[in-house]
Amino acid sequence: MTMQDEQFEILAFLASHEPFRELDGPTLQRLAESVDVRYFKGGSPIVEFGQDAQFWHIVRSGVVEVFRRDGTLYNRVTEGAYFGEFGLLHRKRVRFPARAAEDTLLYLVPEPVFTQLFETHELFADKVEIEDRTRLRQAVLRQQTDSGLLSADVQSLLQGEAVTIPESATAREAAQRMTEHDVSSLLVVRPDPDTGRPVLAGIVTDRDIRSRLVAGCRDMDTPVVRIATQDVIAIDHNRLVFEAMMLMLRHNVHHLPVLAKREPVGVLAMSDIVRLESQSSLFVVAGINRAASVEELAVLAREARASFVKMVEGDLSSRIVGSTLSAIGRAFKQRLLELAEQRFGPPPVPYCFLALGSMARQEQLVVTDQDNALILDNSYDEAVHDAYFEQLARFVCDGLAQCGYAYCTGGVMASNRQWRQPLRVWEARFREWIENPTPESLLHSNIFFDIDGVAGRTEWADSLRAMVARHARAHPRFLASMARxxxxxxxxxxxxxxxxxxxxxxxxxxxxxxxxxxxxxxxxxxxxxxxxxxxxxxxxxxxxxxxxxxxxxxxxxxxxxxxxxxxxxxxxxxxxxxxxxxxxxxxxxxxxxxxxxxxxxxxxxxxxxxxxxxxxxxxxxxxxxxxxxx
Structure with missing residues (x-):
């Protein structure tokens, strides 16, 4: 077959299939002339994830399997179908690896030719983009597909079965079992009263043995339950790795028990997640927790930005990026509060430090200011106690500014006396904002109704949020004002x-x-x-x-x-x-x-x-x- 005959065959093939029917004759002719014809033996790779996207692929004959990044099958395409447009439209990198499922002949359209067609022929572009989904849906589905290992389930990271010990065992037996299995933690279990199956009663780690047993001068025959952490944060085996990471960040734990139908099946360690990415956000938070000064925290703010860039380059979703940066922001606040208490002494009355706005919604990015406030115990006496809390709040707000969280231009910060008040005052304010909305109170509602506790008596923030949920829906005038x-x-x-x-x-x-x-x-x-x-x-x-x-x-x-x-x-x-x-x-x-x-x-x-x-x-x-x- 001569080159001219081959191009005529390509032209006839394209003209008989969508979306090429949308193109005029001269355009279709130029397209056919640009096509490179390639043969792939069954089982051979066609494109690999992450490589430069150089061609749009059209199947002339055979079968091609297209895969997600995690290796699961995304699509099977046959004669007349096409693939590779996602990579060409998104950073010119291959998003979905593909291989020939059987001997396959492909027409390869060079990237510049495809891009020019896409940008100048609207009907062609719409056919390529939409098929049975909208353009926007495709873009978002592509992002979800590319979210990598953080979108895998927790069970996929477990290294082995759970190593457990009954709550009746001694600390000596716990140490022996940890040595025998070469693990840094044990799950303490007790029998379920209904089924008799083991359920989680606590967790004991190397650190617990050092700090609670040895440093506490306890006997080795002390019941293990007395040195274990009993109020345990755990996660179900079918939840996402991302959710596990958020729990670790939020509660500052290094070992997370994994349960299936309440029964322990393993432990997820911080190191398991850190292996997923260099410049891990967990690593950044660990550094924040160890920082001994505001100056050290300010250095780590650069690491937080590097972690952000790493997540974006890994094509993680906005949900994962926003939640992770919010958790890093919480860690900065928590460590600043600890440093403040070291400097000024323990608080004279209990308090809850609040995150507001995007941090509370877990949607914070690197361009952000600080919105925060303080709830104080109802025993708070301004004349007696406010000097302490003013120092604490100013230390935290100034520290946040040094770490890249700009001062709020509207003054919504705990350093402003208006926003550090007893719980009863906050409750009265929230009710007033809902029952008698004004332009000013509506602005406050937009900020303060996104409220989350960062440190201290965080249950106060939960109770305020529950009060808003009950109260707001019962006041249609407030809802109408918020809508406007x-x-x-x-x-x-x-x-x-x-x-x-x-x-x-x-x-x-x-x-x-x-x-x-x-x-x-x-x-x-x-x-x-x-x-x-x-x-x-x-x-x-x-x-x-x-x-x-x-x-x-x-x-x-x-x-x-x-x-x-x-x-x-x-x-x-x-x-x-x-x-x-x-x-x-x-x-x-x-x-x-x-x-x-x-x-x-x-x-x-x-x-x-x-x-x-x-x-x-x-x-x-x-x-x-x-x-x-x-």
Whole structure:
């Protein structure tokens, strides 16, 4: 067959299949002329994850299997189908490895040819992107697929069966068993009164034997249960590694018992997760916990940013990135509080240090300020006790500023006396804000109704959050006011759905992805969550509960999820790109920096936000209460 005959055959084949039918004759001719024909023997690899994406692949004959990053099968494609567009549209790297399932002949379209077709032929681009899913759904599914080992289940990291010891055993027997099995921890078990099967009663580690037995001068025949930690943080075997990491970060534990139907099946150690990534966020938190001064903490702030870049390069989802950075921020606050108490002495009355806003929602990024407050015990006497708490709060807020968490321009910090008050004052304020909403109190509600305890009597924060959940849904006028407030920030779309740009910081014409994207999304999700009495904090968790309650029309919840995830990831990647380029990151991006696929997907996300704001206005349009979805 001559070269001319071969190109004619390629042209005829392309013209008989979608999406090439959308192309005009001359364009189709140029495409056929650019095609490289390659043969792959059955079982041989075609592309590997992470390599440069150089071609778009069209199956002429044979079968190709496309895999997810974790090795599971993603798709099987046969004659006339295509693959590889994800990598070409996303950083020009292969996202899904592929191999020939049988002897296969492929047409390879060079990346520049594919990109030019995609950007200049809209119908062709839509066919390639959409098929049976929307463009935005594809973008988010690709991100979820690329989230790596942190999205695996906990059981996949277990190195062996659980090593246990009955609670009736002695410390000597525990040490002997740990030596025998070469482990640094043992799970203490007792028989379940109903089934007789072993259930978790505690955990004992090398450190417990050193600090509670040897240093405590106890006898080796001391019952092991007396040196074990009994109030144990544990996780179910089918939860995500990411969730395990969050538990370890939040509670500062190095060993996490893993349960299946309440029965211990193993222990996940911090080292197991640290192996997943260099510059691990767990490693950063361990360094924070050991820091002896604010100066040492400030050095670790650079490590936190390096960990952020590492997570973004690993294609982790916005949920994982935001939760991890929030946990790192909590660790900074906790260590600063410990250093403050070392300097100023123990607190005269109990307190709870609060995280507010994005940190409380577990959505914090590297561009952030500090929103915090103090709940004090009801025995607090301002004249007697405030000097201590003013010193403590100022030390923590100044320390956070040195670690890269800018002072809140609105003064919402514990160093401001207005925001360090007894529990009874906070309860009265929250009730007043709900029962008598004003423009000022609505602004406070947007901040303080995202509230989480960081240190001290954290149950006080939980009780305030539960009170808001009960109280807000019973006050439709408050919900209607919050809804109107959530509509003040609109997506940057013009009349013809083109981007409305603004001068923003160092950018001459840009979109502020927080002010015009993620912030209005989290605002409207918060209102829906308050309307159903949800106590969830994270926007994705709130959205799940709103959908489960039937408070949104069918399909609206998943669309909002995708919009929030995609805008968040564009914002996150932009910040990581700035850090790698030696620039101070911000929340703005110029659309010209995005690929055509990303611009279209971002426009889709902003359109979903616009429609969601229309529905919010409809649902909470009066003080009568929320309407049911139609």
């Amino acid at each position: 407030n959530a509509l003040l920030r609109t997506p940057p779309l013009g009349f013809f759905k083109d981007f409305v740009l603004e001068v923003d910081g160092r950018h001459s014409a840009a979109i502020n992805l927080k002010r015009r994207g993620t912030a209005p999304l989290s605002d409207l999700i918060r209102v829906h969550a308050l309307g159903i009495g949800s106590e969830a904090l994270n926007s994705f968790d709130r959205l799940d509960e709103v959908v489960e309650a039937g408070a949104l029309p069918p399909g609206r919840g998943p669309a909002l999820h995708d919009a929030l995830e995609f805008i968040s990831m564009v914002r996150i990647r932009n910040q990581a790109r700035d850090l790698k380029g030696g620039r101070e990151p911000d929340n703005s991006i110029e659309p010209d920096q995005l690929s055509e696929f990303e611009r279209k997907s971002l426009r889709d996300a902003f359109t979903i936000l616009s429609h969601a704001q229309d529905y919010l206005k409809f649902r909470f349009q009066s003080a009568r209460g929320p309407e049911r979805p139609r």
